[in-house]
Amino acid sequence: MNIGEAARTSGVSAKMIRYYERIGLIADAARTEAGYRTYDRNDVETLRFIRRARDLGFSVEEMTALLALWRDKGRESAEVKRIALDHVADIERRIRELQGMARTLSHLAGHCHGDHRPDCPIIDDLAEGVADEAAPPRSGFRRR
Amino acid sequence: MNIGEAARTSGVSAKMIRYYERIGLIADAARTEAGYRTYDRNDVETLRFIRRARDLGFSVEEMTALLALWRDKGRESAEVKRIALDHVADIERRIRELQGMARTLSHLAGHCHGDHRPDCPIIDDLAEGVADEAAPPRSGFRRR
DNA sequence: CTTGACCTTCCCATGATGGGAAGCTCTATC
């Protein structure tokens, strides 16, 4: 099948399939005489694996490791578990950061009239920076 | 003061100060004859405002609105509150996405021996995609 | 043989941030 059908049946866009090939996450696809990429059921299975890992928030780097382990029938499950748990710890750290932000903002908003009057503790806090209630905004925080 | 001191006292890197000026979040700084940017206490206050908003996860777009409201002494607090609560809702949506991922992965890891044996439900799930326990991986999800 | 869907590569953009090069300016010390 061509890349379009592989994309539809795997849930990975054609753009991303080409990208994954270019960065070496997946092997170069076979080509027709005209240069079209072709995929078989096996390739689509790999793409599905990638899509599920991606949906669980794994980075390309982590997916590279997971794919290698998937293919390695003699793998040690400890290795897979370690990657998964490291990822969980990473996710939980991000959750805590976000919770700190939400808590601070909710608190401030709770004290804001939210009417036509100009007084607003949210703005006041941003301007003065009194409350240091949010999770410590250390390095490494990225939004979206 | 020059950009270096403004960066140190505001907590916003010189790189980012130039970036914020270039994209129009802050006004063009005054310049010395030699072309050096100069900042006064007022400018540093603005930069501090930006840093705090950034630490709370506001995007540049949201910061633009918040800065305008900060300067507008006749603002309606309802407007500020709306931006803050919209942002909280956005944060909470991201938290739920992350929690779904962490839950699924923790569940899978809990059933993985994590030893020298190759059997691993984490890999099996990625390969087969049986459990659809994670938050629906709709469009718009971005990692980090 | 034309039409339209599909494929190819290539370049650009995102958002917020940092790295680094090449070159100019300022200040302190000799």
Added chain:
DNA sequence: GATAGAGCTTCCCATCATGGGAAGGTCAAG
């Protein structure tokens, strides 16, 4: 006054995963 070193300037590049779109080749149905 010269020199060293810190600090400033602009410009370009990279990140990460993803999409948009242009220019042009290919294929299948009518």
